[in-house]
Amino acid sequence: MGCGVTKTSEFNKRCDRAMKAAVLIQRWYRQYVARMEMRRRYTWNIFQSMEYSDLQDQIKLYNFLGYLVDNFTPSSSERNLISHIFRENEVCRDAEWERYFSYTNIDVPDIYSGPRLTFPLDMDQAADLVEAFKNKQQLHSRYVLQLLLETWKLLRVLPNINRVSTCHSKEITICGDLHGQLEDLLLIFYKNGMPSLEKPYVFNGDYVDRGKDSIEILLILFAFLLVHPGDVYLNRGNHEDHIINLRYGFTKEVLGKYKMHGKRILKLLQKIFSWLPLVTVIDHRVLVVHGGISDTTDLGLIARVDRHRYVSALRPPKKKNASRSNLYTDTAINEMIFCKNRRGSLTFPKQFGSRDSFQRRSLQDFSSTVARTVEEELEVRRRQAEFSLSSFSMSHRNLNSLSSESDPDSSENTETSNEEWKQILDLLWSDPMSQDGCIPNEIRGGGCYWGPDVTEDFLNRHNLQLIIRSHECKQDGYEFCHNRKVLTLFSASNYYDVGSNRGAFVRLGPDLVPYFVQYQATSMTRGLSFPQSVKRTEHTALKVLREQLFAHKSQLISAFQEFDKEKTGLISLNNWASAVEQVLHLDLPWRVLRPQLVSDTTDSMLNYYCWFRDLALKKPSSENVEQTLLETLYRHRSTLETIFRIVDTDNSGLISFEDFRQTLKLLSAYLKMEISDEAINDLVISTDTNNDGSIDIDEFMEAFRLVDRTRLESSRSLQMFKQENQDQPQEEETQQTADYASPQTAVSQNADSAGQQTADSPDSQAADSAGSQTEDTCHNSLVPPQ
């Protein structure tokens, strides 16, 4: 201590000073921590609302497709485009599938240095595969197809419900969503060991989409499944669905990595996904399912369904002679259920107002109408005799094999199908909520929100004690709810962005007491100091917020003008916050966020026109295009992009001008907007086509990026700060000295220092290093069952 020992009074004085100093430091530190926490929380809220609006995009897409289906007949002028969009894959018999997916004539060149698999696979090969992917190698398409075929053969004999037991004192490891984040899977293997006889694993779905290594994750999981079929259990998630994949990146990834054989691989995966088991039950006590349950979930029924019929959330099993009236009952019911006063979803606990005036259809409803169209489509094709007779009759037979040919009670079959369909949707798409009851999940468009009473009832009925599910990102990687009877487990760390959340996995021994391990992959932050990596996260969140603001520019301006009747262009900060919330309904702390979003304020009044000037699209040429059109397109850009990619059947990245034009016209008709041919032309010109009658999709989407103003803002505000505090030394943005190292290392109680990879990894580039450069935080929590 800094106390002297010579004279008593001197001693006392020094101790006193030391004491005061200590208190001061402690106070200031605690304040720092509290402010950090606040920022962490609102950044998290932004990410969650991001996810919400992202899900809304999905609904928009479905609604748009539904509109197309409803309003355009095969005889209308957009027929080509629409049939393009809804082109059903050719349906063939199994034997034909095998031939289609044959890999034997795919040659593997000598220069290929990746793994060369021989079947049956063994543990060494599986481990080599993991190692290869860690080193950024890609598996050759021949082996991919072979591996997938073997997987398919195995999956077909698995039941809908995996049953696992923790006998022989085995601990079972359960992992949640991975979403293409290979690093997290490698981290799990590093911390926990790879799957084996001694180390059984259950993977709870959502292996693909969003992350960039989805195919690698699948290949690894399938490889282990083949090597240890009794010790690796895979559940299906809602992202194991080829239409969802179109929207969320998996399709793009595969086609990018496998240019020649990507389409075949995707088709095979389509089948494989439909054959993935639906749930896993451990020791007859614990249910592991991706989404959740509903008040009608019945495991007995689940055990009996033909799960492979349910290929996609958008395409239910084909029904013959499905009458219109049957199909639309669902519509009517669903549209009547508007939960305006819904509160209590654990992800979105606050009340929502009504959003854009989209018809809120459920997936179930929409999928019925698509089925009808497919039916019609086939009729059209039949008339045109595009199919050879033999293949057609095969497909037609297949089509009908699911509903009985001798069809006196076809309506009953439809009912059963619908019921089964709902059961599966509920399993894969539902979310828990805090209030009792069970209501349709209109945010996701499928499944429901279920309450604690439903959990209680379900567990009692099936004699279970715990539900482990995934499907929702949690900040700490896991979270209990419903009286600790439902556990949400999420294994993709940094899901929204670097530093947004940890991932977790759980181990269950025979006592069924969950043991959690949390982690956070940090290869993305390599080369960045801690404050820099943290800045990135906030930057991303704010960027997305700004996009939302821009997308609603006209509405916001109208709302501001309500407060500013004299049209001075100025609005008070309080009114600004109210108006923004009124328009966006994101339930964010706007006043707290305001300094990050708005820099121009004088006397606490905001000039909103200036503000919008700052919030502009990157490409200046887009100024030629009419503002409202641009805003609308901007708001629906993800729908547009998805349609473009569906239409781009040869995956060239280009679509024809005609398809582009028709898509826009359809969208505008749907939105009841006028769009002239001139406006479309302007749009095309401003996105700089390559003048050969085709439009580059990526380039077009690129036009919808907002100007990145943060650099400008922060430098401007630094000026202001400097002026006000002239005695203070300058704060540099890249200051290294007082940086805090990543807090993950600081907090860890059982940190494995071995987890830190040194620079002898072959690829220690900044953004790319995979594998075991990890930050480990071990958080041991013994949780009593129930």
Place this chain on the structure above:
Amino acid sequence: MQLRSFAEGIKLLKDHSHCFLSSHTLIFAVMAPKKPEPKKEAAKPAPPPEPEKPKEPEFDPKSITIEFTAEQIEEFKEAFLLFDRTPTGEMKITYAQCGEVMRALGQNPTNAEVLKVLGKPKPEEMTSKLIDFETFLPMFQHVSKSKDQGTFEDFVEGLRVFDKEGNGTVMGAELRHVLATLGEKMTESEVEQLMTGLEDGNGCVNYEAFVKHVMTV
């Protein structure tokens, strides 16, 4: 540099390096060691307690007049709601979170001051009892008027006490010891978080840089 108002604090927040603590477990409900029960006093507002005074008047929320503007109150409310962790969104926080929220809003009371405005609750009440925003506001008002905020200079001076060689650095080990044993003791993990990355090769901490960092969040 004194953070007089929330708005100023937020401006600083905006202007400087954003540090983002991703680990939830970094936030600890820090509690001062259990204090002896105060003697019963007439309910009157009093200046923040200083360690030397043996008698501490109790805190009476009714005696506080709110001086914040409506706009400020809206801002505080937003921040308050950010910390609501009740499963049904009741718009309440626990006693234990009170200090945290006050600090997030730009004040820096000692734990003792926080406990005082909370009415000296028992330790077990800290995590079980909840307060809503209306109850919180007078407490916060009181704390914001505390004159004993401590400026940037005070803070640096405080650290300088431990700067034996007068060269702008303190020994990391000493600082750790002091923070964990004196004043409103910090837990080992709190100290660890604070100190990580600060010490140079010789185990010394350049405290002016450190202070800047902590102050400009």
